[in-house]
Amino acid sequence: MxxxxxxxxxxxxxxxxxxxxxxxxxxxxxxxxxxxxxxxxxxxxxxxxxxxxxxxxxxxxxxxxxxxxxxxxxxxxxxxxxxxxxxxxxxxxxxxxxxxxxxxxxxxxxxxxxxxxERPRFWADHTAEPGPAPAPQPTPPLQPVPARSTTATQAFTGVALGGGVLLLVPSAVSDRDRDAIAEAAAPLLDLLTARGLTSADGLIDGSPS
Structure with a gap:
């Protein structure tokens, strides 16, 4: 114009x-x-x-x-x-x-x-002819990462609750601790027994089964 x-x-x-x-x-x-x-x-x-x-x-x-x-x-x-x-x-x-x-x-x-x-494209006019495209490489499958376990490096103390139920505590437990745990775990043990998740052996006496 x-x-x-x-x-x-x-x-x-x-x-x-x-x-x-x-x-x-x-x-x-x-x-x-x-x-x-x-x-x-x-x-x-x-x-x-x-x-x-x-x-x-x-x-x-x-x-x-x-x-x-x-x-x-x-x-x-x-x-x-x-x-x-x-x-x-x-x-x-x-x-x-x-x-x-x-x-x-x-x-x-x-x-x-x-x-x-249209202006000449310097970068296009001065480049080598493109070669064949490289063959696609297969993608390596993902390797699962092992979960880090803490049980191998940390000691646990087992407290038997009865009915074959064992509570693991990550520290030493005294006799007084066992009595308190047994008393607090009574409702849980009743629930497990009602659902058939316990065995006939063992009592809540604070001692290992």
């Missing part, structure tokens, strides 16, 4: 061969930047197609609209009359009014809208 200055230059080139100029001395022969912005504000010319940073960008239809405006002004028509004629004008009809040389309608600046020419 074109910047505003580039658009003005193309309008000049389109009109310089045959445009006789406006009959009213108060009308400029060529539209300047301010006039084009005013035309866009009042809807006589389309809004810019986009922006490149803070620079407005224009295309072939803007060129045709501006040339058509100046041609009609040269015929003595007012802006109101021109706007009434050009509003909603089909592309082919606008082309007939503007008579812009085809060479000026060619858009060269494709980079304005991101259509940048």
């Amino acid at each position: 074109w910047t505003l200055d580039e658009l003005v230059e193309r309008v000049r080139e389109a009109l310089e061969a045959e445009y006789p100029g406006a009959p009213n001395g108060r009308v400029r022969d060529l539209p300047d930047r301010r006039a084009i912005r005013w035309y866009s504000t009042i809807g006589l010319v389309d809004k810019p197609l986009g922006m490149r940073g803070r620079t407005a960008l224009y295309g072939p239809r803007h060129l045709q609209q501006l040339v058509a405006i100046k041609r009609r002004q040269a015929e003595g028509r007012t802006l109101a009359q021109i706007q009434e004629e050009l509003t909603g004008l089909s592309p082919s009809s606008l082309t007939d009014v503007a008579l812009v040389p085809p060479r000026l309608m060619v858009v060269i600046d494709e980079e304005a809208f991101g259509h940048q020419p």
